Amino acid sequence: MKNIAVTYQSHYGTTKRYAQWIAEALKADLFESQQLTEAQLANYDLIIHGGGLYASSILGTKMLRQYPNQHYLLFTVGLANPETTDYSKILAQNLPATSRQPVKVFHFRGGINYQKLAKRHLLLMKLMKKMSIDHKQPEELTAEDQAFLASYGGQVDFCDRKSIAPLLEFVQQDYA
Template sequence: MKTIVVYKSKTGFTKKYAQWITEDLSADLFEVSKVNIDILTQYDTIIYGGSLYAVGIIGVKLITKNINKLKDKKVIVFATGASPARKDAIKEVTDKNFTPEEQKYIKFFYLRGGFNYSKLNAFDKFLMTLLKWKIKHKKQGELSNDEIGMLSVYDKPVDYTLRKNVESIIAYVNHN
């Protein structure tokens, strides 16, 4: 089976996972800007990875807008974020990014990445500063665990990536 791994990464965490998956599956690796639907249709298994951005998976439209051309393929999407995996959050990401029809053809995985403010572009830094300001002005009892976690890592890079996190994707590709 021919496998391709495509990714879009702002801070490097998604790219790291994409590289590990590529190595484990002997797949071809492309950054999303270097690939199109004509390339994707040449593969049996398509794996797309993107970081989460306000619950949206960056770059995933390459898959969703072309799902009709990919229905006969094994399609996997993974997203990375700084928060620990929680069922309710994963369901929210899945429902926001994929219609019920698309969910029939796309297997979704969440992989914990990290956070590095210094690697963000100017616009994303501005948005994160606004978010930090908004969170800091909440009352202590009103903060969610994710908000408390975000404030604790805002000023220092954190990397939660673990190579073993890709094992579920590798197993899915090899056994389904």
Template sequence: MSKKILVTYTSKYGSTSQYAQWIAEKLNADLFPARSVNPKDLSQYDIVIYGGGLYAGGIAGVKLVTQNPCKNLIVFTVGLADPSTTDYSPIINKNFTPQLLKNTKLFHLRGGIDYKKLGPVHKTMMAMMKNMIQKKPVNERDGEDKEFLDTYNSKVNFENKQSIDSLIAYVNGML
């Protein structure tokens, strides 16, 4: 018997939506934006995969799955930072209780940004981040800081379809 899978997401600028589409295609899963999912319907699925962008220490829309029971929960985050060098534990600990965290598998993916499409709040946040980095002594800036300054106020896209492979393999191991 095949398991019923839902991929749902909150995407402001498109990267999370793109990853959700790729994941749903690979898994032949139902795909819905989080805003159109009735929380009561989550229990109808054997596996729920939730994707949310990272913004100021939060995961966009994640309360849909942290405040409503899911049989098997997988969460993927999408942000600008390189997942291979980023410590996500402060964000994860802020958004998940220890008990929920024990029962949730997490994946981190890299998105993109187009400064021309940012809303005023996000533009202000990015400007504040730029100012914080510029105040650091040059010798204390890491690779992420340098990359941020080099790409500030431009359009960059780090989306990579192959980066979903470990998530797909994990789900296939559950089937």
């Protein structure tokens, strides 16, 4: 297997958990992206970066644009169900067409604990609820809206180690 680095940027730990699982499975080096230098990454054939999704932003994508010579995969971790979520607008916003693009992108489901949210993230969640859901009639709520309301104010953890299997298979097939 080629020399692989797994990097991540996470606020509350679910992205870090996925990064640890991936690094362990691939026997790759693990780094928190904010503590990396170009010299450290120069020795890697592939970078697998995990970024938490917060208000349509993917943490750490700016860091990836600073290191233009490496191939990289991207995985995102967010509260929404990846099987029913369209990420095209989020990816376009965070990975402009003029920048280097990832080889492939994977999406994983994370979790939330409202008790541990920073005030700004708590305010964002309240705003999201107000703007996206509160004006809807009960029959207009999507499955995603209903899941959001069911978890609102509480704690949920959708992290699943098995969900990294497609990423692992891709890396083992294309970067062995």
